[in-house]
Amino acid sequence: MLIASLKPRTMGGTTNTGLLAYALARAGHAVTCYDADESLQLAAWARDAGDFPCQVHEADTPAFAETIYPEMDHDRINLVDAGHAENHPDIVDSILEVVDLVILTLSPTNPDYERLTRPERGTPLAKVIKxxxxxxxxxxxxxTYVLLNRCQAGAASPKKYAGLLTGGGEKGTDPRWSVLSTQIPRREGIASAVGFPCDKPERRAPYDALVTELTRRGHLPVVGVGA
Ligand SMILES: Nc1ncnc2c1ncn2[C@@H]1O[C@H](COP(=O)(O)OP(=O)(O)O)[C@@H](O)[C@H]1O
Ligand SMILES: [Mg+2]
Structure with missing residues (x-):
């Protein structure tokens, strides 16, 4: 299967891709990553970290569906880190043609919410996905699920933005999103993860919860039963 980590602009996508791959591997899944962001930060993380859980293939091409996807081992969980959709809509379009599940990283803040729902330039991501x-x-x-990240413990913002996303905005007329109940907290240990070893407690627990939720929702194969 293929899971894509998507976002309109820089929002924590690479961090979430790498630490989700780490959690999936710890849960016993066979995982392979693809870096479809021209910055190639996921590939660099795998090269530099020492304990990155899997191979990362460079895959920043608008021919992703035609050249990368057919070559994948579809019995594994393939995880692709897409670049900023605002800057690389062609690559994102190609990934969306073949992906099984989209995880859209977003912080519960006004700029991230506006960038997703009402970008000043470019096509809103809801329309691109549709x-x-x-x-x-x-x-x-x-x-497609929204994964809220950089959530401050005890703050009202995660609940507020989850409500706006699921409810179609203030007026209920905007596209409605499914929002995962797992939230990635705002943590220094997560902020500084890219490029460094994965093996830190803060880099584990929220992503273990994410794997548990995706499994419960029926989106991940049961380990040992095949993909
Ligand atoms: N859970 C988190 N808590 C705090 N900061 C975070 C968290 N996740 C990501 N960040 C920070 O957000 C910024 C963007 O992260 P990155 O994963 O590179 O995003 P993207 O791949 O979407 O461009 C980085 O400065 C990173 O340190
Ligand atoms: Mg990135």
Missing amino acids: RSGALRESGEPPT
Whole structure:
């Protein structure tokens, strides 16, 4: 299967991709990563960290669906870190053609919310995802979840923005998103993860919870039963 980590701009996508790969590997899944961001920070992390859990293949091409996807081992969990959708819409379009599950990283803040729902330039991501259905085998857009990250413990913002996202904004007229109940906390140990060893307690627990939730929702194979 293929999971894509998506975001409109820099929002914590690479951090979440790497630490999700780490959690998936710890849960016993066979994982492979693909770096579809021209910055190649995920690939560099795997090279530098020492304990990065899997191989990362460079895959920053708008021909992702035609050249990268067919070569994957589809029995593994393949995880692709997409670049900023605002800057690389062509690569994102190609990933959306073939992906099974999208995880969209977003902080519960006004700029991130506006960037997702009402960008000053470019096509809103909801529209990009919806129209991808036309090019997909199923004819439907991929299942997509928002993963709230950089959540401050005890703050009201995660609940507020989760409500706006699931409810279609203040007026209920905007696209509605599914929001995962797992939230990635704002933590220095997570902020400084990219490029460094994964093995730190702060880099484990929230992502273990994410794997548990995705499994409970039926999006991950049960370990030992095959993909
Ligand atoms: N959970 C978190 N808590 C605090 N800071 C975070 C967290 N996740 C990411 N960051 C910070 O957010 C910034 C963007 O992260 P990165 O993973 O590189 O995003 P992207 O791949 O979307 O550009 C970095 O400065 C990183 O340190
Ligand atoms: Mg990145």
